[in-house]
Amino acid sequence: MTKHRVVVVGGGFGGLNATRAMAKAEVDVTIVDRTNHHLFQPLLYQVAAGILPEGLIAPALRSVIKRQKNARAVLAEVRELDVDARVVRARQPDGQDLELPYDTLVVAAGATHSYFGKDELAEFAPGMKTVQDARYLRDAILSKFEMAELTTDPVERAEWLTFVVVGAGPTGVELVGQVAELAHQVLPRDYRSVDTTDARIILLEGAGAVLPPFDPKLQRYTRSQLEKMGVEVRLNTLAVGMDHASITVRSGDSTETIRARTRIWAAGVAASPLAGQLAEKTGAATDRAGRVEVNPDCTLPGHPEIFAIGDMVSLNKLPGVAQPAMQEGTYVGRLILARLAGRGPMMPPFKYFDKGNMATIGHKRAVAEAFGRKVTGLPAYAMWGFIHVLYLIGWGNRLGTMYTWARAMYFSKSRAHRVITFEQGVSAGTARPAPVMRRPEPAPATTPARPT
Amino acid sequence: MTKHRVVVVGGGFGGLNATRAMAKAEVDVTIVDRTNHHLFQPLLYQVAAGILPEGLIAPALRSVIKRQKNARAVLAEVRELDVDARVVRARQPDGQDLELPYDTLVVAAGATHSYFGKDELAEFAPGMKTVQDARYLRDAILSKFEMAELTTDPVERAEWLTFVVVGAGPTGVELVGQVAELAHQVLPRDYRSVDTTDARIILLEGAGAVLPPFDPKLQRYTRSQLEKMGVEVRLNTLAVGMDHASITVRSGDSTETIRARTRIWAAGVAASPLAGQLAEKTGAATDRAGRVEVNPDCTLPGHPEIFAIGDMVSLNKLPGVAQPAMQEGTYVGRLILARLAGRGPMMPPFKYFDKGNMATIGHKRAVAEAFGRKVTGLPAYAMWGFIHVLYLIGWGNRLGTMYTWARAMYFSKSRAHRVITFEQGVSAGTARPAPVMRRPEPAPATTPARPT
Numbered sequence: 001m002t003k004h005r006v007v008v009v010g011g012g013f014g015g016l017n018a019t020r021a022m023a024k025a026e027v028d029v030t031i032v033d034r035t036n037h038h039l040f041q042p043l044l045y046q047v048a049a050g051i052l053p054e055g056l057i058a059p060a061l062r063s064v065i066k067r068q069k070n071a072r073a074v075l076a077e078v079r080e081l082d083v084d085a086r087v088v089r090a091r092q093p094d095g096q097d098l099e100l101p102y103d104t105l106v107v108a109a110g111a112t113h114s115y116f117g118k119d120e121l122a123e124f125a126p127g128m129k130t131v132q133d134a135r136y137l138r139d140a141i142l143s144k145f146e147m148a149e150l151t152t153d154p155v156e157r158a159e160w161l162t163f164v165v166v167g168a169g170p171t172g173v174e175l176v177g178q179v180a181e182l183a184h185q186v187l188p189r190d191y192r193s194v195d196t197t198d199a200r201i202i203l204l205e206g207a208g209a210v211l212p213p214f215d216p217k218l219q220r221y222t223r224s225q226l227e228k229m230g231v232e233v234r235l236n237t238l239a240v241g242m243d244h245a246s247i248t249v250r251s252g253d254s255t256e257t258i259r260a261r262t263r264i265w266a267a268g269v270a271a272s273p274l275a276g277q278l279a280e281k282t283g284a285a286t287d288r289a290g291r292v293e294v295n296p297d298c299t300l301p302g303h304p305e306i307f308a309i310g311d312m313v314s315l316n317k318l319p320g321v322a323q324p325a326m327q328e329g330t331y332v333g334r335l336i337l338a339r340l341a342g343r344g345p346m347m348p349p350f351k352y353f354d355k356g357n358m359a360t361i362g363h364k365r366a367v368a369e370a371f372g373r374k375v376t377g378l379p380a381y382a383m384w385g386f387i388h389v390l391y392l393i394g395w396g397n398r399l400g401t402m403y404t405w406a407r408a409m410y411f412s413k414s415r416a417h418r419v420i421t422f423e424q425g426v427s428a429g430t431a432r433p434a435p436v437m438r439r440p441e442p443a444p445a446t447t448p449a450r451p452t
Numbered sequence: 453m454t455k456h457r458v459v460v461v462g463g464g465f466g467g468l469n470a471t472r473a474m475a476k477a478e479v480d481v482t483i484v485d486r487t488n489h490h491l492f493q494p495l496l497y498q499v500a501a502g503i504l505p506e507g508l509i510a511p512a513l514r515s516v517i518k519r520q521k522n523a524r525a526v527l528a529e530v531r532e533l534d535v536d537a538r539v540v541r542a543r544q545p546d547g548q549d550l551e552l553p554y555d556t557l558v559v560a561a562g563a564t565h566s567y568f569g570k571d572e573l574a575e576f577a578p579g580m581k582t583v584q585d586a587r588y589l590r591d592a593i594l595s596k597f598e599m600a601e602l603t604t605d606p607v608e609r610a611e612w613l614t615f616v617v618v619g620a621g622p623t624g625v626e627l628v629g630q631v632a633e634l635a636h637q638v639l640p641r642d643y644r645s646v647d648t649t650d651a652r653i654i655l656l657e658g659a660g661a662v663l664p665p666f667d668p669k670l671q672r673y674t675r676s677q678l679e680k681m682g683v684e685v686r687l688n689t690l691a692v693g694m695d696h697a698s699i700t701v702r703s704g705d706s707t708e709t710i711r712a713r714t715r716i717w718a719a720g721v722a723a724s725p726l727a728g729q730l731a732e733k734t735g736a737a738t739d740r741a742g743r744v745e746v747n748p749d750c751t752l753p754g755h756p757e758i759f760a761i762g763d764m765v766s767l768n769k770l771p772g773v774a775q776p777a778m779q780e781g782t783y784v785g786r787l788i789l790a791r792l793a794g795r796g797p798m799m800p801p802f803k804y805f806d807k808g809n810m811a812t813i814g815h816k817r818a819v820a821e822a823f824g825r826k827v828t829g830l831p832a833y834a835m836w837g838f839i840h841v842l843y844l845i846g847w848g849n850r851l852g853t854m855y856t857w858a859r860a861m862y863f864s865k866s867r868a869h870r871v872i873t874f875e876q877g878v879s880a881g882t883a884r885p886a887p888v889m890r891r892p893e894p895a896p897a898t899t900p901a902r903p904t
Contacts, residue, residue, distance in 0.1 A: 013584075035873075036870065036871070036872040036873075037592070037872075052504070053505030053869065054507075055868045055869030055870065056505075060870040063870065072644040072645070074602065075598040075872075076602070092599070093595060093598065095873065096602075098602065131873055135873075147903070150550065177627075189518045191514065193524070203667070262494065393659075396859045396863070396866065396868060399859075400855065403851070403852065404852070414515065417506075418507065418512040418515065419487075419488070419489050420487070420489075420527075421487075421583055421587075
């Protein structure tokens, strides 16, 4: 008799936790992912900032599950979920097609950054979702200081030294804080002609506060800390146009064009296209961000054998962060086992346990809220570090990360991983030129863009 | 009065040591390099093998010299050495031209891999000289195991699992040893369908022994250790043709085509094109590898203000490894200072102090010869590790490397840095496709290539 076949699409927090929850069961689990690694997304900004090497936060997926003998990992990009034939169709790296039949399907395909329909902005304002994105951003940020050192024209130099981060959610705050630390703490002694502390670092946010989902007290703290670090925080401000050398912003009735060679997109996310595919095939609804609405037990309407979890689903208004994806993954894994044991109907619907929110701003600066308590400063920073190290996979990566942090933050105020290779990146299907290669163009395009 | 201006072309071992030797002098030193990092080349194969993250062996050049106030680093690619006008012309990353006038010029532009005039082989057999090359090789090697896991056809699987390293110098031996360790030690437990120990790993060498410059006893030891590790060593064998799925080799009168999806080029090096430019402009001779012949004090004929050092020069038949470049750099820096103090004529010509040779084969296996003594096995391995860590730049990188080695080799037999991103690499001006994307083509091309 063949075992019950579970196909898990996506090796992120959701898919990996679902797989692990089935570790001791009589099932055959196949995780299919288009990359070979499980990415610990919450620390990806530290790769972009030159603090961590990518390997510590992106262990090979098959290495992560190597002791789980009932699971295997497959490197392929899922193209079609055939819910009638119960087959997942994927494309291998060499272009060949692969069919994965399933008895139960778990779709945990995550989200990508969204330019609100204006994908051409990817060229002007890269986002950060993959290892390649982070390498590209690292190249893009660090190379601007190199260019500023080379030029003798003060106007051009100011352009190279202006950085605009669009979107003040946790990722935007973390990235802008890192750019500020680079310019003010890490790089000044490395440069001879340019004073890197002259850098102008701007954080744009369409809403009226930074870190919109957080408590107002923590929002105020974050804003004031960012300002102390040299960041210009602009609230109620939208990006309405961009080109290679500038960004046009609108606040109320006034419009301003800022000469800036670096824009970073941290404004919006959209569900994986597989969410739309699931919705279409099962009749489920999708929300504005393209997320598919699932039943309280994470199944799709009329398809109890299909689960969808994580950033690509809309369920109880949960935020698109790691915790809901992880908990949904574990829940779904357990529900599959309960069903196989004939106890499926006894399982209650998924219930989220809110462990709180946190975001780091910079060295010894962070905010956290959990169980009704609000924490700021060093205690929040220590908590943030402790929890993130704890959730990393493998003691080797945990120790390596602690060593690298100690080195980067406490001993030498340095960034060890500063290799620039002028990567030609590809993200969300959009080919990108190398970060600094282009000369400025005369007039800004007027492509409207709307940050959150 | 303006200070004496020294321009150093290249931030490798030669250029960096020349710069450091002038640390306390009344000179203005400018190091110009087309990358932003000083690359510790002897450990680059460990990046290709997934052991080390690139940052630990490629610190930012300007960070390395940040305490040396008389030196600055410039990120640009040198195009022309104008020896009459005493100006170095370089291109900035944004395409603008940059002129660097000098009173003294030190050219330490290194070498690249050579396909003996058949640059089209770069597509079929990538080499390893840069960080991007190493990332590309890591992608190329690791992705082949992924492909082998995906295929069900035994012939195709064997093709994915066949690795051919061309050239048995230290780099070739180190790389082939790493492929063998991956296949036999690191990866077996990670895969479900494929047995990675089925991999066929071949080392080709045109000469009659591996590690040609080493003592015959060490050559025999290296060969027998490689064979114990599962490497097929083929001596007196030339690569005479390649395509995307095979390599044709000739040994004596017999020719054989081996189906193999991975070929790695470690066969030849050629001096930087700047060596040819210097030769042309100063009337100096070049050797077969394009290296320029310099005077015993490393100057060019008729140009006492121009020095050339390292892998791009031919001097006393010194090998193209780190030690001669470092010692020449230090010598040249001191000679410049002696001249400024009016003691130039008192300086003797450059004299190489031979500290010996070493190469690592695999875990606890290495060979070393120094001061007439020959060492093999664990003692040579320990020596190799100690010396390489010692020569790394910065205690942060030394400790980080030791931690990573301990983790990779002693505790878990793992490779922490296994991210595959299917990099599109560019090396020696040749654009390369992503490592595994292509399907095999019907017949092998008959491009002849000659390993050393």
